[in-house]
Amino acid sequence: GESVGLHLPTLSVQEGDNSIINCAYSNSASDYFIWYKQESGKGPQFIIDIRSNMDKRQGQRVTVLLNKTVKHLSLQIAATQPGDSAVYFCAENQKSGYSTLTFGKGTMLLVSP
Amino acid sequence: KAGVTQTPRYLIKTRGQQVTLSCSPISGHRSVSWYQQTPGQGLQFLFEYFSETQRNKGNFPGRFSGRQFSNSRSEMNVSTLELGDSALYLCASSLSQGAYGYTFGSGTRLTVV
Numbered sequence: 001g002e003s004v005g006l007h008l009p010t011l012s013v014q015e016g017d018n019s020i021i022n023c024a025y026s027n028s029a030s031d032y033f034i035w036y037k038q039e040s041g042k043g044p045q046f047i048i049d050i051r052s053n054m055d056k057r058q059g060q061r062v063t064v065l066l067n068k069t070v071k072h073l074s075l076q077i078a079a080t081q082p083g084d085s086a087v088y089f090c091a092e093n094q095k096s097g098y099s100t101l102t103f104g105k106g107t108m109l110l111v112s113p
Numbered sequence: 114k115a116g117v118t119q120t121p122r123y124l125i126k127t128r129g130q131q132v133t134l135s136c137s138p139i140s141g142h143r144s145v146s147w148y149q150q151t152p153g154q155g156l157q158f159l160f161e162y163f164s165e166t167q168r169n170k171g172n173f174p175g176r177f178s179g180r181q182f183s184n185s186r187s188e189m190n191v192s193t194l195e196l197g198d199s200a201l202y203l204c205a206s207s208l209s210q211g212a213y214g215y216t217f218g219s220g221t222r223l224t225v226v
Contacts (some may be wrong), residue, residue, distance in 0.1 A: 032212055043117075043217035044156075045201050089156065093212040099144040099205070100169050101212055103156040 138206030
Protein backbone atom coordinates (compact mmCIF):
# COMPACT_ATOMS: atom_id res chain seq x y z
CA GLY A 1 0.00 0.00 0.00
CA GLU A 2 1.02 3.62 -0.28
CA SER A 3 2.60 5.54 2.54
CA VAL A 4 0.19 7.50 4.68
CA GLY A 5 2.68 10.28 5.17
CA LEU A 6 6.03 11.52 4.04
CA HIS A 7 8.60 13.13 6.31
CA LEU A 8 6.72 12.16 9.43
CA PRO A 9 8.51 12.22 12.76
CA THR A 10 9.79 8.71 13.28
CA LEU A 11 10.35 6.76 16.46
CA SER A 12 12.56 3.69 16.10
CA VAL A 13 12.60 1.17 18.93
CA GLN A 14 13.69 -2.39 19.58
CA GLU A 15 11.17 -5.14 20.16
CA GLY A 16 10.34 -5.35 23.83
CA ASP A 17 11.08 -1.68 24.54
CA ASN A 18 8.43 0.70 25.78
CA SER A 19 7.42 3.39 23.28
CA ILE A 20 6.12 6.88 23.98
CA ILE A 21 4.49 8.90 21.24
CA ASN A 22 3.67 12.52 21.92
CA CYS A 23 1.09 14.89 20.51
CA ALA A 24 0.28 18.54 21.05
CA TYR A 25 -3.36 19.40 20.51
CA SER A 26 -4.68 22.76 19.50
CA ASN A 27 -7.93 23.59 21.28
CA SER A 28 -8.18 23.94 25.03
CA ALA A 29 -11.95 23.42 24.71
CA SER A 30 -11.58 19.95 23.16
CA ASP A 31 -13.37 17.42 25.34
CA TYR A 32 -12.47 14.08 23.83
CA PHE A 33 -9.26 12.65 22.42
CA ILE A 34 -8.47 9.50 20.49
CA TRP A 35 -5.32 7.70 19.42
CA TYR A 36 -5.39 5.86 16.12
CA LYS A 37 -3.00 3.43 14.49
CA GLN A 38 -2.81 3.36 10.71
CA GLU A 39 -1.04 0.68 8.72
CA SER A 40 -0.16 1.14 5.09
CA GLY A 41 -3.20 0.87 2.83
CA LYS A 42 -5.69 0.78 5.69
CA GLY A 43 -7.92 3.21 7.50
CA PRO A 44 -7.13 4.48 11.00
CA GLN A 45 -7.80 1.91 13.69
CA PHE A 46 -8.96 2.96 17.16
CA ILE A 47 -6.45 2.29 19.94
CA ILE A 48 -7.62 4.16 23.01
CA ASP A 49 -9.54 7.27 23.93
CA ILE A 50 -9.77 9.65 26.85
CA ARG A 51 -12.22 12.32 27.92
CA SER A 52 -11.05 15.70 29.12
CA ASN A 53 -12.15 15.01 32.69
CA MET A 54 -9.47 12.31 32.98
CA ASP A 55 -5.67 12.46 33.15
CA LYS A 56 -4.85 8.86 32.40
CA ARG A 57 -6.47 5.82 30.88
CA GLN A 58 -5.06 2.36 30.45
CA GLY A 59 -5.83 -0.35 27.95
CA GLN A 60 -4.12 -3.55 26.98
CA ARG A 61 -0.40 -2.64 26.67
CA VAL A 62 -1.35 1.00 26.00
CA THR A 63 -1.75 4.04 28.25
CA VAL A 64 -2.87 7.51 27.28
CA LEU A 65 -1.88 10.52 29.36
CA LEU A 66 -3.57 13.88 29.04
CA ASN A 67 -2.03 17.12 30.28
CA LYS A 68 -4.56 19.87 29.77
CA THR A 69 -2.30 22.54 31.21
CA VAL A 70 0.09 22.29 28.28
CA LYS A 71 -2.37 20.72 25.81
CA HIS A 72 -0.37 17.55 25.48
CA LEU A 73 -1.28 13.93 24.88
CA SER A 74 0.97 10.93 25.00
CA LEU A 75 0.54 7.30 24.05
CA GLN A 76 2.65 4.75 25.85
CA ILE A 77 2.98 1.27 24.36
CA ALA A 78 4.45 -1.36 26.63
CA ALA A 79 6.63 -4.19 25.32
CA THR A 80 6.47 -2.93 21.75
CA GLN A 81 6.16 -5.61 19.08
CA PRO A 82 6.98 -5.57 15.35
CA GLY A 83 3.23 -5.63 14.68
CA ASP A 84 2.99 -2.23 16.36
CA SER A 85 4.92 -0.67 13.47
CA ALA A 86 2.56 1.86 11.91
CA VAL A 87 1.72 5.56 11.85
CA TYR A 88 0.04 6.82 15.01
CA PHE A 89 -2.29 9.80 15.06
CA CYS A 90 -3.83 11.71 17.90
CA ALA A 91 -7.19 13.32 17.25
CA GLU A 92 -9.25 15.83 19.21
CA ASN A 93 -12.96 16.46 19.17
CA GLN A 94 -13.09 20.23 19.18
CA LYS A 95 -16.85 20.57 18.88
CA SER A 96 -18.70 18.64 21.54
CA GLY A 97 -21.70 16.86 20.10
CA TYR A 98 -20.27 16.86 16.59
CA SER A 99 -18.64 13.91 14.90
CA THR A 100 -15.69 15.94 13.69
CA LEU A 101 -12.11 15.20 14.59
CA THR A 102 -9.00 17.29 14.10
CA PHE A 103 -5.96 15.11 13.56
CA GLY A 104 -2.33 15.62 14.37
CA LYS A 105 0.29 15.06 11.69
CA GLY A 106 1.19 11.59 12.89
CA THR A 107 4.27 9.75 14.11
CA MET A 108 5.73 6.71 12.42
CA LEU A 109 6.72 3.95 14.83
CA LEU A 110 9.30 1.45 13.55
CA VAL A 111 9.92 -1.62 15.66
CA SER A 112 12.97 -3.74 14.97
CA PRO A 113 13.00 -7.43 15.91
CA LYS B 114 -20.71 -7.11 13.08
CA ALA B 115 -19.64 -5.64 9.76
CA GLY B 116 -17.42 -2.59 9.82
CA VAL B 117 -17.59 0.56 7.77
CA THR B 118 -17.60 -0.35 4.08
CA GLN B 119 -16.25 1.96 1.42
CA THR B 120 -16.53 1.37 -2.29
CA PRO B 121 -14.73 1.30 -4.56
CA ARG B 122 -11.34 0.63 -2.95
CA TYR B 123 -9.38 2.09 -5.83
CA LEU B 124 -10.32 4.52 -8.54
CA ILE B 125 -8.43 6.19 -11.37
CA LYS B 126 -10.00 9.22 -13.02
CA THR B 127 -8.95 11.85 -15.51
CA ARG B 128 -8.74 15.55 -14.76
CA GLY B 129 -12.07 17.27 -15.32
CA GLN B 130 -14.14 14.17 -14.64
CA GLN B 131 -16.35 13.70 -11.63
CA VAL B 132 -16.42 10.85 -9.13
CA THR B 133 -18.81 9.44 -6.55
CA LEU B 134 -17.60 7.49 -3.54
CA SER B 135 -19.82 5.41 -1.29
CA CYS B 136 -19.78 4.65 2.42
CA SER B 137 -21.96 2.18 4.31
CA PRO B 138 -21.72 2.77 8.06
CA ILE B 139 -21.81 0.16 10.79
CA SER B 140 -25.37 -1.06 11.26
CA GLY B 141 -27.16 1.28 13.65
CA HIS B 142 -24.69 4.11 13.23
CA ARG B 143 -26.41 7.29 12.15
CA SER B 144 -23.50 9.69 11.89
CA VAL B 145 -21.10 9.60 8.94
CA SER B 146 -18.07 11.80 8.42
CA TRP B 147 -15.66 12.05 5.51
CA TYR B 148 -11.95 12.85 5.54
CA GLN B 149 -9.31 13.38 2.90
CA GLN B 150 -5.84 12.05 3.59
CA THR B 151 -2.78 13.14 1.66
CA PRO B 152 0.93 12.83 2.49
CA GLY B 153 1.30 16.59 2.58
CA GLN B 154 -1.81 17.68 4.48
CA GLY B 155 -2.56 14.62 6.56
CA LEU B 156 -6.15 13.90 7.53
CA GLN B 157 -8.52 16.75 6.82
CA PHE B 158 -12.21 16.87 7.62
CA LEU B 159 -14.61 17.17 4.68
CA PHE B 160 -18.18 16.81 5.99
CA GLU B 161 -20.31 15.33 8.71
CA TYR B 162 -23.83 13.97 8.24
CA PHE B 163 -26.43 12.94 10.76
CA SER B 164 -30.00 11.93 9.94
CA GLU B 165 -29.57 12.96 6.31
CA THR B 166 -28.49 16.48 7.29
CA GLN B 167 -25.07 17.97 6.82
CA ARG B 168 -24.08 19.19 10.28
CA ASN B 169 -20.58 20.39 9.65
CA LYS B 170 -18.36 21.11 6.68
CA GLY B 171 -14.63 21.47 6.36
CA ASN B 172 -12.65 23.98 4.37
CA PHE B 173 -12.91 22.46 0.92
CA PRO B 174 -14.15 24.00 -2.33
CA GLY B 175 -17.72 23.57 -3.53
CA ARG B 176 -16.56 20.87 -5.96
CA PHE B 177 -16.72 18.55 -2.96
CA SER B 178 -20.23 17.61 -1.95
CA GLY B 179 -21.96 14.83 -0.13
CA ARG B 180 -25.24 13.43 0.99
CA GLN B 181 -26.69 10.88 3.36
CA PHE B 182 -29.61 8.59 2.69
CA SER B 183 -32.37 7.45 5.01
CA ASN B 184 -30.52 4.17 5.67
CA SER B 185 -27.49 6.24 6.82
CA ARG B 186 -25.40 5.28 3.81
CA SER B 187 -23.48 8.25 2.48
CA GLU B 188 -21.94 9.32 -0.77
CA MET B 189 -19.47 12.02 -1.58
CA ASN B 190 -19.01 13.56 -4.98
CA VAL B 191 -16.09 15.47 -6.41
CA SER B 192 -16.70 17.34 -9.65
CA THR B 193 -14.18 18.73 -12.12
CA LEU B 194 -11.36 16.64 -10.70
CA GLU B 195 -7.92 18.16 -10.28
CA LEU B 196 -4.59 16.39 -9.87
CA GLY B 197 -4.48 17.62 -6.28
CA ASP B 198 -7.62 15.66 -5.46
CA SER B 199 -5.60 12.46 -5.55
CA ALA B 200 -5.89 11.14 -2.02
CA LEU B 201 -7.21 8.46 0.27
CA TYR B 202 -10.81 9.32 1.12
CA LEU B 203 -11.90 7.94 4.45
CA CYS B 204 -15.34 7.59 5.90
CA ALA B 205 -16.07 7.15 9.60
CA SER B 206 -19.30 6.35 11.37
CA SER B 207 -20.53 6.69 14.93
CA LEU B 208 -23.70 5.77 16.73
CA SER B 209 -24.95 9.26 17.35
CA GLN B 210 -23.85 12.84 17.26
CA GLY B 211 -20.38 13.17 18.68
CA ALA B 212 -17.16 11.35 17.96
CA TYR B 213 -17.47 8.68 20.65
CA GLY B 214 -17.20 5.25 19.09
CA TYR B 215 -15.92 6.63 15.80
CA THR B 216 -14.91 3.83 13.40
CA PHE B 217 -13.15 4.30 10.09
CA GLY B 218 -13.44 2.37 6.89
CA SER B 219 -10.44 1.32 4.83
CA GLY B 220 -10.89 4.19 2.42
CA THR B 221 -11.09 4.77 -1.32
CA ARG B 222 -7.79 5.51 -3.01
CA LEU B 223 -8.50 8.07 -5.75
CA THR B 224 -5.86 8.82 -8.34
CA VAL B 225 -6.42 11.66 -10.77
CA VAL B 226 -4.30 11.58 -13.93
